[in-house]
Amino acid sequence: xxxxxxxxxxxxxxxxxxxxxxxxxxxxxxxxxxxxxxxxxxxxxxxxxxxxxxxxxxxxxxxxxxxxxxxxxxxxxxxxxxxxxxxxxxxxxxxxxxxxxxxxxxxxxxxxxxxxxxxxxxxxxxxxxxxxxxxxxxxxxxxxxxxxxxxxxxxxxxxxxxxxxxxxxxxxxxxxxxxxxxxxxxxxxxxxxxxxxxxxxxxxxxxxxxxxxxxxxxxxxxxxxxxxxxxxxxxxxxxxxxxxxxxxxxxxxxxxxxxxxxxxxxxxxxxxxxxxxxxxxxxxxxxxxxxxxxxxxxxxxxxxxxxxxxxxxxxxxxxxxxxxxxxxxxxxxxxxxxxxxxxxxxxxxxxxxxxxxxxxxxxxxxxxxxxxxxxxxxxxxxxxxxxxxxxxxxxxxxxxxxxxxxxxxxxxxxxxxxxxxxxxxxxxxxxxxxxxxxxxxx
Amino acid sequence: xxxxxxxxxxxxxxxxxxxxxxxxxxxxxxxxxxxxxxxxxxxxxxxxxxxxxxxxxxxxxxxxxxxxxxxxxxxxxxxxxxxxxxxxxxxxxxxxxxxxxxxxxxxxxxxxxxxxxxxxxxxxxxxxxxxxxxxxxxxxxxxxxxxxxxxxxxxxxxxxxxxxxxxxxxxxxxxxxxxxxxxxxxxxxxxxxxxxxxxxxxxxxxxxxxxxxxxxxxxxxxxxxxxxxxxxxxxxxxxxxxxxxxxxxxxxxxxxxxxxxxxxxxxxxxxxxxxxxxxxxxxxxxxxxxxxxxxxxxxxxxxxxxxxxxxxxxxxxxxxxxxxxxxxxxxxxxxxxxxxxxxxxxxxxxxxxxxxxxxxxxxxxxxxxxxxxxxxxxxxxxxxxxxxxxxxxxxxxxxxxxxxxxxxxxxxxxxxxxxxxxxxxxxxxxxxxxxxxxxxxxxxxxxxxxxxxxxxxxxxxxxxxxxxxxxxxx
Numbered sequence: 026x027x028x029x030x031x032x033x034x035x036x037x038x039x040x041x042x043x044x045x046x047x048x049x050x051x052x053x054x055x056x057x058x059x060x061x062x063x064x065x066x067x068x069x070x071x072x073x074x075x076x077x078x079x080x081x082x083x084x085x086x087x088x089x090x091x092x093x094x095x096x097x098x099x100x101x102x103x104x105x106x107x108x109x110x111x112x113x114x115x116x117x118x119x120x121x122x123x124x125x126x127x128x129x130x131x132x133x134x135x136x137x138x139x140x141x142x143x144x145x146x147x148x149x150x151x152x153x154x155x156x157x158x159x160x161x162x163x164x165x166x167x168x169x170x171x172x173x174x175x176x177x178x179x180x181x182x183x184x185x186x187x188x189x190x191x192x193x194x195x196x197x198x199x200x201x202x203x204x205x206x207x208x209x210x211x212x213x214x215x216x217x218x219x220x221x222x223x224x225x226x227x228x229x230x231x232x233x234x235x236x237x238x239x240x241x242x243x244x245x246x247x248x249x250x251x252x253x254x255x256x257x258x259x260x261x262x263x264x265x266x267x268x269x270x271x272x273x274x275x276x277x278x279x280x281x282x283x284x285x286x287x288x289x290x291x292x293x294x295x296x297x298x299x300x301x302x303x304x305x306x307x308x309x310x311x312x313x314x315x316x317x318x319x320x321x322x323x324x325x326x327x328x329x330x331x332x333x334x335x336x337x338x339x340x341x342x343x344x345x346x347x348x349x350x351x352x353x354x355x356x357x358x359x360x361x362x363x364x365x366x367x368x369x370x371x372x373x374x375x376x377x378x379x380x381x382x383x384x385x386x387x388x389x390x391x392x393x394x395x396x397x398x399x400x401x402x403x404x405x406x407x408x409x410x411x412x413x414x415x416x417x418x419x420x421x422x423x424x425x426x427x428x429x430x431x432x433x434x435x436x437x438x439x440x441x442x443x444x445x446x447x448x449x450x451x452x453x454x455x456x457x458x459x460x461x462x463x464x465x466x467x
Numbered sequence: 468x469x470x471x472x473x474x475x476x477x478x479x480x481x482x483x484x485x486x487x488x489x490x491x492x493x494x495x496x497x498x499x500x501x502x503x504x505x506x507x508x509x510x511x512x513x514x515x516x517x518x519x520x521x522x523x524x525x526x527x528x529x530x531x532x533x534x535x536x537x538x539x540x541x542x543x544x545x546x547x548x549x550x551x552x553x554x555x556x557x558x559x560x561x562x563x564x565x566x567x568x569x570x571x572x573x574x575x576x577x578x579x580x581x582x583x584x585x586x587x588x589x590x591x592x593x594x595x596x597x598x599x600x601x602x603x604x605x606x607x608x609x610x611x612x613x614x615x616x617x618x619x620x621x622x623x624x625x626x627x628x629x630x631x632x633x634x635x636x637x638x639x640x641x642x643x644x645x646x647x648x649x650x651x652x653x654x655x656x657x658x659x660x661x662x663x664x665x666x667x668x669x670x671x672x673x674x675x676x677x678x679x680x681x682x683x684x685x686x687x688x689x690x691x692x693x694x695x696x697x698x699x700x701x702x703x704x705x706x707x708x709x710x711x712x713x714x715x716x717x718x719x720x721x722x723x724x725x726x727x728x729x730x731x732x733x734x735x736x737x738x739x740x741x742x743x744x745x746x747x748x749x750x751x752x753x754x755x756x757x758x759x760x761x762x763x764x765x766x767x768x769x770x771x772x773x774x775x776x777x778x779x780x781x782x783x784x785x786x787x788x789x790x791x792x793x794x795x796x797x798x799x800x801x802x803x804x805x806x807x808x809x810x811x812x813x814x815x816x817x818x819x820x821x822x823x824x825x826x827x828x829x830x831x832x833x834x835x836x837x838x839x840x841x842x843x844x845x846x847x848x849x850x851x852x853x854x855x856x857x858x859x860x861x862x863x864x865x866x867x868x869x870x871x872x873x874x875x876x877x878x879x880x881x882x883x884x885x886x887x888x889x890x891x892x893x894x895x896x897x898x899x900x901x902x903x904x905x906x907x908x909x910x911x912x913x914x915x916x917x918x919x920x921x922x923x924x925x926x927x928x929x930x931x932x933x934x935x936x937x938x939x940x941x
Contacts (some may be wrong), residue, residue, distance in 0.1 A: 115604035116469050119750030195829055195844040199755040199811050240823035242744045428936045429841045435758035
């Protein structure tokens with residue numbers, strides 16, 4: 026089954042490109058036919074000449090990034106984008122969510138829908154749609170939110186996964202908190218699950234784990250692509266009987282997003298290191314999983330800053346409310362293990378009921394996928410996708426700053442100009458407050 | 468790709484404009500070695516095949532035939548424009564882009580705004596439309612004018628409201644040159660105050676530039692180049708100091724000052740013209756930097772203003788560039804942003820600079836810069852990979868900062884001094900359509916603008932506790 030990706034805006038297109046690059050090089054690296062066939066079927070279709078063409082639609086409101094992206098993929102020589110599967114306009118949304126959502130989205134939805142439909146028709150079977158975008162800008166977030174809503178109408182029964190890049194806390198776009206709030210509130214209604222990468226976290230990974238001195242956006246995007254790739258590449262689920270799972274998005278959504286109030290997924294991957302050190306490092310599954318588990322419960326996205334003090338709450342503590350505790354409660358976790366000796370890995374430590382909310386048993390809340398294929402040169406690697414309180418704090422910060430700005434009604438006139446009123450803002454604010462309080466109650 | 472049109476009005480506007488075209492041509496010649504008419508060029512230039520009679524322009528991708536500036540030149544006297552027509556830049560314009568009169572506006576805002584504004588309205592709109600028709604996606608008008616004289620301030624602001632009426636969708640960024648306190652035009656405070664009202668009401672963004680600040684900068688550069696310490700010799704071929712490599716080589720008295728303004732325009736448009744890992748469209752400027760519609764005065768600062776001949780130790784110099792952008796000496800108005808309040812700030816970086824350099828410098832500088840409580844992270848950044856000619860990197864900072872207030876207050880004081888005695892008032896009131904109410908309205912408009920800045924200034928340093936969230940909803 027195949028996934029159709031929709032790349033929206035500058036960020037969505039750049040991350041999308043890196044993702045296809047990782048997936049393609051990983052799939053072609055491995056000699057085992059089953060894995061690479063499954064991966065290629067999932068993300069690429071083959072032309073009569075045997076070229077791999079990404080199952081992707083590129084959308085942006087200005088042409089520069091799309092031209093660049095198409096050019097770079099063609100240069101790779103391994104894969105490329107479809108010649109006609111992109112759409113761009115001449116003038117961007119100017120960081121204005123309202124401009125994207127109320128003007129560009131409705132104006133161009135038919136063209137985009139047609140492009141998506143062509144990709145969908147090329148699939149033997151459609152596993153679902155994945156829309157990639159940032160939440161800060163105008164095009165990715167505004168047009169992205171509109172297109173997601175529209176695709177939900179057109180494909181009511183398909184899985185729709187949104188991959189979001191959250192902006193740096195400081196300094197990309199000044200109205201980023203407004204744009205983020207509006208995007209999240211709108212996506213929450215239509216998306217099946219929302220997978221989030223925070224630029225700040227990824228930036229730290231680049232500097233501390235990968236030792237990159239001058240971090241560029243390409244470096245940041247590569248880390249995101251690596252983590253995404255390790256989720257989306259073929260893997261064996263518990264009941265797949267040795268055949269690579271054919272329904273990645275469905276399985277992902279099914280195991281993680283079990284309740285409409287809880288759709289925010291965060292990702293952590295271990296190990297991550299400079300490519301020059303990989304050859305000199307050895308890993309053991311118990312070691313990796315011990316670290317990963319502590320990363321989960323202490324809510325750190327990096328191996329380096331794990332707080333080993335955080336412990337599972339004891340039974341007596343669970344009955345009380347855990348104010349101020351740094352323990353990160355999960356609703357559901359999906360562990361994906363790739364590499365050598367993967368079947369010997371013991372994952373029992375993730376099945377402790379204390380990790381999870383009281384209303385979901387560990388058997389339902391925890392899933393493991395495994396693949397014996399070495400992923401992206403790492404002999405062993407583990408990725409944890411988690412629906413937990415991990416994103417609570419950044420979300421709360423974002424909302425708090427947006428409230429603050431809204432209190433003086435700064436920048437509101439720019440949104441009103443395109444048809445988003447103060448009431449629309451308040452609707453989005455209240456909706457996200459609801460989401461926050463739901464996660465708080467875990 | 469989008470296009471922009473430059474509208475230059477009055478003597479000052481035209482002189483600055485011409486420096487811009489000269490330097491823009493040089494910049495593109497530096498980047499575009501193949502002589503192909505590319506997207507970057509198309510944003511400010513048309514490519515016209517003169518052999519074709521219809522005057523139509525060629526599409527992107529072909530050979531460069533004849534580049535024509537996307538510009539409209541307006542002046543009510545002939546001197547400057549004639550100079551252009553005889554100068555090396557004459558090829559870049561054709562006669563349909565000019566509009567001149569012979570008698571000038573006599574340093575009288577009312578003559579420019581009322582008399583000429585009404586007499587030439589049709590013609591100006593016609594020229595604007597023609598230029599706009601040559602663009603397939605017109606994004607922005609850049610209006611360049613001075614505030615002190617008659618034509619620039621009077622007719623310039625009239626053109627601004629024509630732009631708003633005729634092209635409401637297109638962004639209007641105005642570069643306004645403010646007169647010095649010792650301006651030789653006696654009526655310049657009148658003209659400036661009357662023009663201010665128009666700018667406040669009709670522009671999307673205004674980049675205020677003070678003559679005095681430019682003089683300071685130029686003197687400092689001259690001083691630096693004469694002191695001749697080893698290691699601090701200034702390169703003479705960089706963009707700011709000279710127009711070398713451009714078409715016109717003769718140095719006129721205001722050329723260095725005008726070059727600085729022209730460089731500001733080059734930098735502000737760089738991200739829209741060239742590629743980069745973090746693009747900034749022109750319409751993002753107002754979106755990010757203007758929290759309230761009237762407070763759209765963005766203080767520019769430009770670094771580096773000169774390069775030392777010795778170019779070793781680049782990383783230190785890169786960080787220095789960021790520090791300089793916030794120092795008093797590099798502001799294009801005389802103001803001290805560090806000791807006033809920031810509402811928002813954009814950093815537009817060109818050259819080989821990575822996002823980590825940006826982050827490091829923002830983190831480093833942030834503690835020393837007071838930001839308004841609801842916009843503590845009010846940074847907008849862009850990275851453009853093509854540096855200006857002669858530099859390895861450059862930075863343009865645009866600050867929406869309450870430090871513009873003293874400039875406005877100074878202007879008001881000079882205005883009040885004249886107006887109290889009703890000095891020269893009759894020259895204005897003679898003009899058809901001009902009434903005394905224009906003066907009172909203009910000054911009350913300025914008063915309320917200053918008051919708005921006062922209100923924000925009052926919140927400075929006060930730690931606002933976060934309001935309980937739902938009470939904000941009212």
